[in-house]
Amino acid sequence: MTEQVPTYTLAEGCPVASSSTAQAFRPGNATSTPGRSLALLQDTQLIETLAHFSRERIPERVVHASAVGAWGEFEVTKDVSTLTSAKFLNGIGKKSKVLLRVSTVGPERGAADSQRDVRGWAMKIFTEEGNQDFVFNDIFWDFHNNNPEGTHALMLLFSNRGQPASIRNLNSYSGHxxxxxxxxxxxxxxxxHFKSNQGIKNFTQAEAEEMAGKNPDFHMEDLYGSIEKGDYPSWTLYIQTMKPEEAEKYRWDIFDMTKVWPHKDFPLQEVGKLTLNRNVQNYFAEIEQAAFSPSTMVPGIAPSEDLMLQARMFAYPDAARYRLGVNYQQLPCNAAESSVYSPYQRDGAFRYNSNYGGDPNYVNSSLKEVKFKGRVGANNVSNGGHNEWVRGKVAGYSSEVTDEDFEQPRMFWQVLGHSGPNEQSDLVNNICSHLGKAIPRVQHEAVAVFSKxxxxxxxxLKKGLKL
Structure with missing residues (x-):
């Protein structure tokens, strides 16, 4: 089938004879002095082009600015209807469209994507009940010295896991x-837990530095090329579940994002499979304008009393409103494929749908009948007396570091000792390479933290830093 050739026009649809023609006033003989001319405001093509060019860039994400993304699908492979009413998780073989954006955290847009950093895993699942966003991680020095409860994540970052060889070879975890x-x-x-079906593969520090010099967009090219040739990367979704009564007695605070649940206590259960099978056609429209938030949840999934999760549920959509505008949910890459009726959200910049026409800007009106689904999501959570366990009076909360915060880092250090001959030494060398640039006082403080x-x-570390 022959593709129709488009006709060049201005943004309003008006055709223009040539994209390289400018309307100008030329003194004297116009043909003999082609370089001497004055631009005219009536040259709409020139003015539109220049005005739009200077506004092409939107505010960069404060974190997670550099990213790669693709489209795919999520397929349910195991029945979990006994655990949740979420429709996209119920029915073996059921498929849902997915948009995935994987990013580094600290670097700016255009930075090498193979460098050492935590990876952000932002996924939007388009379901019949609305969008389900998962905003996960794969998981400085003065901050960490004074906030050592994050030591476990810090050790993960500076192990070889902090430099994945490709997007296809990393796992992702909810954390919350x-x-x-x-x-x-x-x-x-x-x-x-999203576990890579391609296996885990990491760069050493030397390999990552070499790749950053050769090709700063290696991860992006690797993912694009893999999908383009039909070698679709996939991940298996597993869950760990804990009953409320188990949570009350567990040795660690289950709402502490710095703690993991050991698999021997709470085994992994397979749920489904994520497959990336379609490359984006326009990075800005589909990935840069994509917005994800942990507050976007379908019925059957609800937030816990995790303080960090509660904070992110506000911060993420608020950042999107600043970066993309108040109507960012209408952008094609963000718009729900289910029915949307939210008449309280009217007007605002870049409103490009019907704006609910003549409907009242509220519900429960005699002018417009609206039905409700009933108690859903966080409003439908009830588990007897357990709720009393997490309820209480309003009070200030201060995070305190105890010996408990170093138990899981110690377990991870021991795991590295059994994972390979160089895993522990690589962690030490990677930390020394980075920490060695800090002032001596900070180095001593960091070593004191790791001594715990x-x-x-x-x-x-002390030997490597020559302290």
Missing amino acids: TYKLVKDDGAFTYVKF VDAGLAMQ
Whole structure:
């Protein structure tokens, strides 16, 4: 089938004879003095082009600015209807469209994507009940020295896991604790895990530095090329579930994002499969304008009392309003494929749908009948007396670091010792390479923090830093 050749026009649709013609006033003989001319405001093509050019860039994300993305699908492979009423998770073989954006955290747009950093995993699942966003991580020095509860994540970052060889070879984790909710309001605590079916593969520090010099967009090209040739990358979704009564007695705070749930205590359960099978056609329209928020949840999934999760539920959509405008949910890459009727949200910059026509800007009006689904999501959570466990009076909360915060970092250090001959030494070398640029006082403070993890680790760091 022959593709129709488009006719060049201005933004309003008016055709123009040539894209290289400018209307200008030329003194004297116009043909003999082609370089001497004055531009005219009546040259709409020139004015439109220049005005739009200077406004092409939107505010860069404060974090997660550099990213790669693709389209795909999520397929349910195991029945979890006993845990949640979320329709996109119920029915083996059921498929939902997915938009995935994987980013570094600190670097600016255009930075090398192979450098050491935590990776942000932002996924939008388009379901019949609305969009479900998952905003996960794959998981400086003065900050960490004074906030050592993040030592576990810091060690993950400076191990070889902090430099994945490709997007296709990394796992993603929810970090936060969520709730899977049934129709009757009963819920189960849950953590989500996306495990790469391509296996885990990481760069060493030297390999990552070499790749950053050769090709700063290596991860982007690798993912694009893989999808383009039909070698579709995939991940299996697993969940860990914990009953409310188990949460009350567990040795760690299940709402603490710095803590993981050991698999021996709460085994992984397979749920479904994510496959990326379509490349984006326009990066700006589909990835740069994409907005994700942990507050976007379908019925059957609800937030827990995780303080960090509660904060992110406000911060993410608020950042999108600043960056993209108040009507960012209408952009094609963000728009729900289910029915949307939210007449309180009217007008505002870049409103380009019907704006609800002549409907009242409120509900429960005699002029417009509106039906409700009933108690859904966080409003439908009930589990008897357990709710009293997480309720209480309003009070100030201060994060305090205890020996408990170093138990899981110690376990991770021990895991590295069994993972390969160089895993522990690579972690030490990577930390020394980075920490060595800090002033001596900060280096000593960092070693003191790591001494609470393992005395041997601290000694190796001290030796590597020549302290």
